[in-house]
């Protein structure tokens with residue numbers, strides 16, 4: 001989902017950034033996702049649970065779930081410690097204030113909207129292939145789903161694919177340097193808000209991109225389980 005489609009620009013000078021991965025995780029819990037803020041291994045209700053699972057490697061349609069048999073799911077904690085991916089659940093019908101809170105906290109001052117479906121995206125088939133080619137970015141990939149659904153796939157510590165389902169209300173942040181890809185599911189439609197710090201750069205760097213500095217930094221953080229993960233590396237902002 002790297003297609004440029006400027007929609008709306010906003011000004012935001014806030015630079016209050018969480019320091020560590022655990023703080024990121026705690027903050028994600030306080031922003032409408034988790035009931036028990038005191039415990040990182042918290043309970044997730046069915047309504048707020050992220051659905052993420054390890055993928056099988058069949059050549060079936062990329063839009064299918066590709067679950068293992070039996071399925072192997074990841075918790076929010078597992079997803080974070082193996083990939084650094086952050087995830088929030090917002091009310092898809094009343095998200096403005098929470099989204100604004102996250103934007104201020106993380107310094108996101110650009111946003112636009114993109115719709116992906118056969119009839120709404122120019123060169124749809126070509127773009128879908130580009131989105132599904134494994135790549136990384138020099139910056140975070142931040143997406144908030146307002147309509148429809150789809151899958152983000154990302155590599156875990158052992159280089160295995162993890163599939164993350166996104167539906168209305170899901171806000172996902174893929175850290176800079178993570179190998180990932182995106183596909184629609186079998187419903188063939190998604191509408192997302194894209195966020196960014198500063199002027200957006202959507203450039204995908206197709207794997208292999210192991211020598212990029214952003215990749216090296218990402219791998220270091222991944223080996224450490226993102227315990228000391230510092231968003232300054234990702235956003236370029238300082239307190």
Ligand SMILES: [Fe+2]
Nearest residue numbers: 001002141204
């Ligand atoms: Fe991407």
